[in-house]
Amino acid sequence: GAEYTDGLMDHMDLIIMAVPPKREGGEPNEFHSIGRVGSGYTMDELSDLLQKLSPHWQQVQSGRCPPGLFWTKEKPDVWIAPQNSYILEIKATEIIPSNSFKVDYTLRFPRVETIRYDKKWSDCMTLADFENLRKEASGKLYSRHIDANETVEKSPRKRQRVTAKATRILGEQFRGADISDINAVSNLLESKEFCVLTGWKQLSKQDIEIKIVRHGGTVVQNPGANTSCALADEYTLRVRNIEASGKCSVAKLTEEIEQKLSVEYDEFGDSYTHPATEESLRYALEQVQKKGCAVELTEGMIADLEIDLFSGPSPFSMFRLCRAYIDKYEKVS
Structure with missing residues (x-):
């Protein structure tokens, strides 16, 4: 729908199983659950991501959260240490209240925009970032509204998925x-x-x-x-x-x-x-x-410049204004 049109919504960089509320020593040390996402990626992208994550999954022990990870009603079957995880760039239509997740909110209609392998795990959105985004437009994640006369095209990602894998390109700006x-x-x-x-x-x-x-x-x-x-x-x-x-x-x-x-x-x-x-x-x-400001200097102008620089003729161009003719058929004694 129109809500996923490029340029209409803000995006969030979320680590898999995480929204860190604070940072100490430059890196986050607590991660709070915010929601689930199950769309927006291709099967190839999902397969590649799971292959990277599979060595690091750990079984959740009943009745307790792993150190630094916090969730509430929505409990996962497995968990992963944040430093072994990856950031997903997520788009959603709205932030809505929910007591199922640790942050007391969740995302409405979330989808993966891209998997940010280029980012460090510690660069994910903080709780302060999340709160600012939530308050920005009372939870609405639209950056702008569509004009009544504006034509909204279908998502190019959906069209590309039929024929070829979509290539994610970071905007020039x-x-x-x-x-x-x-x-x-x-x-x-x-x-x-x-x-x-x-x-x-x-x-x-x-x-x-x-x-x-x-x-x-x-x-x-x-x-x-x-x-x-x-x-x-x-x-x-x-x-x-x-x-x-x-x-x-x-x-x-x-x-x-x-x-x-x-x-x-x-x-x-x-x-x-x-x-x-x-x-x-x-x-x-x-x-x-x-800038097109170059000036073509004549021999005379160069000679004058050298005189100014060296307070007389330049020792490096003593023949600057001389014209010599040597006849190769005459013997020069």
């Missing part, structure tokens, strides 16, 4: 930049770790991450204990949750920050105060070329 070939041009942000949550103006999230790395900083996709700052343009639910968690400070990209940077750097990224390096000059000249 959420992907991290490829920084494998980026060289630092300064150490301005050395030892600083940043988490870029959104783009800003004409700069994409990836553009900002590349600029951070070029100036000696590091970037992560999920803030942690070592993260200096999270950067965002929009005050989204994720931004609010990160700020509320206290993991790191959140800086909103503003015109004021842009003005401060313009005082320290020219439009090509060259610092007014930090000494230039070979890499920083290469970067600045690349920006000059990209």
Whole structure:
């Protein structure tokens, strides 16, 4: 139905058998049950997941919960230690009251959006995140409503399942930049770790991450204990949750920050105060070329520049303005 249309609902990252209420030492140490899910995945996806989990299942002992795991009326037959489990990205239509699960709520019409093998087990949603999401719209998980004139297509996942396995692709706005070939041009942000949550103006999230790395900083996709700052343009639910968690400070990209940077750097990224390096000059000249500001210098202009730099003719180009003719048929004595 329309409630599963992409972009209409918030999603939750839940670990299999878990919603952690608190974290100590950077990792959650308690997990509360929230519900069951039995749809949204293909048989191949389920088979692959069960194969990964099967060595770690343990039988539930009657009358007691394993250390750190808590449930109420809805009791499982087997359990798994969270560090051996995986995160499921879940979509649902609503959060509703229920005394069958430890959090006193459960999900209405939950389905698996994707299995997040790319995330650590400790990156699952916390109880504080869950409470914020529940209060956001009185339990409704719609991010927006459909306009009366808007056409809602059937879920592409369902169509693909008939012919081929659906491929899950992370949205461009959420992907991290490829920084494998980026060289630092300064150490301005050395030892600083940043988490870029959104783009800003004409700069994409990836553009900002590349600029951070070029100036000696590091970037992560999920803030942690070592993260200096999270950067965002929009005050989204994720931004609010990160700020509320206290993991790191959140800086909103503003015109004021842009003005401060313009005082320290020219439009090509060259610092007014930090000494230039070979890499920083290469970067600045690349920006000059990209912005179409390159100027073709004549021999005379280059000679004048060298005189200014060396207070006279350059020792490296003593024949700069000379024109020589050598006739190969004449003997030169």
